[in-house]
Amino acid sequence: MPRTRIKICGIHDLASADAAVEAGADAVGLVFVRDSARRVTVKVAQQIVQRLPAFVEPVGLFADAPTRHIREVASAVGLRTVQLHGEEHPGDVAALNDLRVIKAVAFHPSLVVESVGPWQRERLTNLAAVLFDTPPPLAVTREGQSSAAGKPALLGGSGRAFDWHALAERCADETLSALPPLVLAGGLTPENVAKAISVVRPYAVDVSSGVESSRGVKDVSRIRAFVEAVMGADAQRGAVGHRQG
Numbered sequence: 001m002p003r004t005r006i007k008i009c010g011i012h013d014l015a016s017a018d019a020a021v022e023a024g025a026d027a028v029g030l031v032f033v034r035d036s037a038r039r040v041t042v043k044v045a046q047q048i049v050q051r052l053p054a055f056v057e058p059v060g061l062f063a064d065a066p067t068r069h070i071r072e073v074a075s076a077v078g079l080r081t082v083q084l085h086g087e088e089h090p091g092d093v094a095a096l097n098d099l100r101v102i103k104a105v106a107f108h109p110s111l112v113v114e115s116v117g118p119w120q121r122e123r124l125t126n127l128a129a130v131l132f133d134t135p136p137p138l139a140v141t142r143e144g145q146s147s148a149a150g151k152p153a154l155l156g157g158s159g160r161a162f163d164w165h166a167l168a169e170r171c172a173d174e175t176l177s178a179l180p181p182l183v184l185a186g187g188l189t190p191e192n193v194a195k196a197i198s199v200v201r202p203y204a205v206d207v208s209s210g211v212e213s214s215r216g217v218k219d220v221s222r223i224r225a226f227v228e229a230v231m232g233a234d235a236q237r238g239a240v241g242h243r244q245g
C-alpha cells in the first residue's frame with residue numbers, strides 16, 4: 001500500500017518553505033490568487049522554488065485566472081504543476097497542456113457525480129489529480145461569486161472540514177472509479193488528519209490553515225506535527241515509503 005503524499009499549501013516565505021521540506025512534505029503550494037492572505041509574489045516564489053530539493057514539487061494555485069497569466073507565472077517561477085481552485089472547465093485544463101493540473105472541486109454530498117463527472121469523462125492527459133475541498137457557506141462567497149448550479153463558488157483555504165464519510169461512501173460508487181488520484185483538503189489539521197486518512201484513504205492530503213498560528217502565518221511546529229501525523233497514520237495501516245528524517 002503506497003504512502004499518503006503531503007502538500008503544505010500557502011507557503012509565502014523562505015523559512016516556511018524550509019520547514020515544510022525538513023518536515024518531509026512532498027509538495028508546497030504557492031498561492032497566486034488575488035485576495036488570499038497567503039498570496040505570494042512572483043519574486044518570492046522564484047526564491048522558494050530555487051531552494052527546493054529535486055523531489056519536492058512546487059504547485060502554483062490559481063482561481064479562474066486566464067490561461068495566459070497562468071502560463072506566464074508558471075514559466076517565470078519554474079512550475080510544472082498548477083492547482084485550479086475556481087470554476088474552470090475541462091477546456092481550461094486542456095489549454096494548459098504543458099503543465100500538470102490538480103483540479104479542485106467543492107464537495108457537495110448530493111452533487112458528487114455532477115462535480116466530478118467532467119473530470120472522469122474527459123481524457124485529459126495533463127489532469128494529475130482531483131482535489132476535494134469544503135465549499136463555503138452560502139453567505140460567505142467572495143465578491144458574490146456563485147457557480148452556474150447556484151451553489152457558491154469554491155474559495156479555498158477556509159480551514160473547514162467536510163463529511164469524509166460521505167466522500168468515502170461516494171468513492172465506493174462506480175461513478176468515481178475513473179477519477180484520477182484523489183487529494184483530500186479542507187480543514188485538515190495535525191489533530192484530525194489521521195482520522196481523515198483512515199476514512200478516505202486519499203492519494204494525498206493538502207493543508208493550509210491547519211498548520212498556521214494565525215491566518216496566513218505558518219507555524220513550524222504544526223507543520224512538523226501534521227507530517228508526523230500522516231506518517232503515523234500510514235504506519236498504522238501498513239503503508240510504506242516515507243523517508244526517514
Ligand SMILES: O=C(O)c1ccccc1N[C@@H]1O[C@H](COP(=O)(O)O)[C@@H](O)[C@H]1O
Pocket residue numbers: 009010029031033036037038061063085131133155156157158159160185186187188206207208209210
Ligand atoms: O490557501 C488559500 O488562501 C487559498 C486561496 C484560494 C484557493 C485555494 C486556497 N487554498 C487551498 O484551499 C484548500 C483548503 O485549505 P485549508 O487547509 O482548509 O485552509 C487547500 O487545497 C489549499 O491548497
